[in-house]
Amino acid sequence: MATILVVDDELGIRALLSEILSDEGHTIELAENATQARAVRDRMRPDLVLLDIWMPDVDGVTLLKEWGGAGLLTMPVIMMSGHGTIDTAVEATKFGAIAFLEKPITLQKLLRAVEQALVKTAPPRPAPAAPGLSSYVRPEPGVLPAAPVHAASLTSHLPAGNSNVLASEQSFELDRPLREARDAFEKSYFEFHLAKENGSMTRVAEKTGLERTHLYRKLKQLGVDLSRNKRGAGG
Template sequence: MANILVVDDEHGIRELLSEILNDEGHTVELAENAAQARAARLRERPDLVLLDIWMPDTDGVTLLKEWASTGALTMPVIMMSGHATIDTAVEATKIGALAFLEKPVTLQKLLKAVEQGLTRGAVRKAAPSPVEYSALPEPIAVDSLAVVSLVETGPQAHQDFELDKPLREARDEFEKAYFEYHLVKENGSMTRVAERTGLERTHLYRKLKQLGVDLSRGKRNNV
């Protein structure tokens, strides 16, 4: 299990995230501002950081820039905010954040982001030579505001998205690519795609039709 640093100025959020992550077997360090986060990062050497954007002393993006510029961004960082814009999310991923979670953070999204972050961190640690985390390519998109790329293993694993367009259009493009990927991966089985994506079959059919997804795609590719 991992050592995770949670940085958020809201006591309730810190305690909730700590409880969830502790239940998953992780060790959790808490910080309510940038000063405490700096000290905890030096003291604990966390495997992953969950970093709030809006904090009273130094905001999360500024702290992320500081870590990146001083060579301290050696661990995956997942940004969190309930008020951030697309520009803020994109800026954070360009600096070196792994992903962005929009508050209120759901349990499923939190655990998925943590799992992906720790996997990515393990890959970095296994590299033949030390490298700043910000130097690694392809940030993982976890939430709709941070759709930069989708990184997976399997068919049609890599898809770039154009961010210079309205949010609805960008989200539709991501969702279409997401469902097409799972259709191919599950050989066109709607039952398995529904299970994989967490949608009921009726809602899934409606969603695929709305997005213009070719339902024969998976079978045709015979994956």
């Protein structure tokens, strides 16, 4: 995981980005203006900076130029703006920014930009072998399997340390009311994705196509234990 500096004069933007990126496992440093951003940069070297363009004291492009001229642009910088133009984005790229995000920033665009920025600057390493998923056939939406589906067939595809997450659900018994069978399937479905994403509610919401608020309500309704899916003490 990375250390990310978020520079924005709007408290709401800082809080939102901090929550999302912390949920992804990153360490977040916050600054509301160029002065605070300089202090953080002097104290440490962040792995990535999300930098707002329009700030009251010194604008983001000016700070970007300053860092570049002083040889301090040793980390990738993603510019953000709610009033940006193509010319502004081109200028920022010319002075060292690697991407430009237009506000309001969508969850998918934010996570994709951060992931791409960190991949570009990460040292090369051998790609791990992809786990074999050919044995698992995803049922069509709204269609229950014709025979009991054993949870053990899913646990082999989970990250190390999470293989016990589905152990309590041995199989889906179809000889029972539809609602009970559906709830049992949905509970194991969400437990599987929570384990696969190391408890990241943001990532699970993105993968399952649900809003975070709706996802929380759904998990509570199904009786999913969130505490055992969180990373360490938080997540």
